[in-house]
Amino acid sequence: MPNMNDTLEIAQTVDPKLHALRSKLQHEQLDAWLMTDLANIRWTTGFSGSNAVLLLTKESAWLFTDGRYAEQVKAEVKNAIPVITQDGFLEELKTGKYPLGTRVGFQADKLPFATVEKLRKELPDIELVPKTGVYDDLIVVKTFEELEKIKAAVAITDKVFQKLLEILSPNITEREVAAEISYWNKRFGAERDAFEPIVASGPRAALPHARASEKFIQNNSLVVIDMGCVVEGYCSDQTRTVAVGKISTAMRQAYETVLEAHLLGIREARVGMMAKELDGVVRNFLAARGYGEAFSHALGHSVGLQVHEVPTIGRKTDMRLPAGCVITIEPGIYIPNEFGVRIEDMVYLTEAGAQPLPSAPKHLIEL
Numbered sequence: 001m002p003n004m005n006d007t008l009e010i011a012q013t014v015d016p017k018l019h020a021l022r023s024k025l026q027h028e029q030l031d032a033w034l035m036t037d038l039a040n041i042r043w044t045t046g047f048s049g050s051n052a053v054l055l056l057t058k059e060s061a062w063l064f065t066d067g068r069y070a071e072q073v074k075a076e077v078k079n080a081i082p083v084i085t086q087d088g089f090l091e092e093l094k095t096g097k098y099p100l101g102t103r104v105g106f107q108a109d110k111l112p113f114a115t116v117e118k119l120r121k122e123l124p125d126i127e128l129v130p131k132t133g134v135y136d137d138l139i140v141v142k143t144f145e146e147l148e149k150i151k152a153a154v155a156i157t158d159k160v161f162q163k164l165l166e167i168l169s170p171n172i173t174e175r176e177v178a179a180e181i182s183y184w185n186k187r188f189g190a191e192r193d194a195f196e197p198i199v200a201s202g203p204r205a206a207l208p209h210a211r212a213s214e215k216f217i218q219n220n221s222l223v224v225i226d227m228g229c230v231v232e233g234y235c236s237d238q239t240r241t242v243a244v245g246k247i248s249t250a251m252r253q254a255y256e257t258v259l260e261a262h263l264l265g266i267r268e269a270r271v272g273m274m275a276k277e278l279d280g281v282v283r284n285f286l287a288a289r290g291y292g293e294a295f296s297h298a299l300g301h302s303v304g305l306q307v308h309e310v311p312t313i314g315r316k317t318d319m320r321l322p323a324g325c326v327i328t329i330e331p332g333i334y335i336p337n338e339f340g341v342r343i344e345d346m347v348y349l350t351e352a353g354a355q356p357l358p359s360a361p362k363h364l365i366e367l
């Protein structure tokens, strides 16, 4: 009968996620990875606690966390050895129990500079090699299980939107609408909001990331509602713009143009195309319609365990869109001090094209 360590190593060699990270070790000529991004660690091991560091060598893997998660880590993690630390992972590494080798890659954008300095001082024989984007090409492609969780989150967001149509009026404040979103997210089974809901009416809708304010929904205006929830760690992210009262011709025209731009983005998305190419198609369309200046952000982004993942679908993104990615298509028109419109769907990209995940209506809803 093999001992436990042998069994664990056998299990690890067939784990596709650890295998992919080990191939990167080889490619980068490193002896170990020190991973500190919680979402990346969750993707790799399934661990959902708020304190974790993953050490991955060519032969083994350890997950460092603290006593609060002693039971949870055992239940969630099957492909790494859980280590409960008293004084943090650095003290644990100093014990010399772990075969770090000589070159250890770390997530340069996810490890504080002060900690890097400390590691360099305490482990002088190790060369710490800063790396960014280690996970980018891995997390962008969703598995069937991941897609199911994303779809469940999107389905809740669709239901929440229907609830909002019953309450949107000049008699409710933006912040009350945001509270309803958070409430219904949980009532429909989500763990939490994916981000603080954006509810913006009147001229405030021209601010793409406006927080819900204490102002009442403005009558005769467009209301931008951007919201999402989390199911088993996976996010939804969706925007609809609704008219409350009578809106101007300029608002109506902007809405119809954003809708056209949004549908164009879905139609033109192709596996293998550069993210910036897709952004460009929609950006050029809006510019041709005279809204070049009014579209002030990127067309979209990948979504998964984090609401904003790589790649950004933006003007400068050289990454190609792979089959199996889930991205948002969210063009907008923002006229400062007047109004704003945005329509955002998450889409699943396959060789057959982009398939929108939400079912909430996109025609102009006038309340």
Ligand code: ZN
Binding pocket: 226, 227, 237, 238, 239, 344
């Ligand atoms: Zn959004």
Ligand code: ZN
Binding pocket: 237, 238, 300, 301, 328, 330, 344
């Ligand atoms: Zn988004």
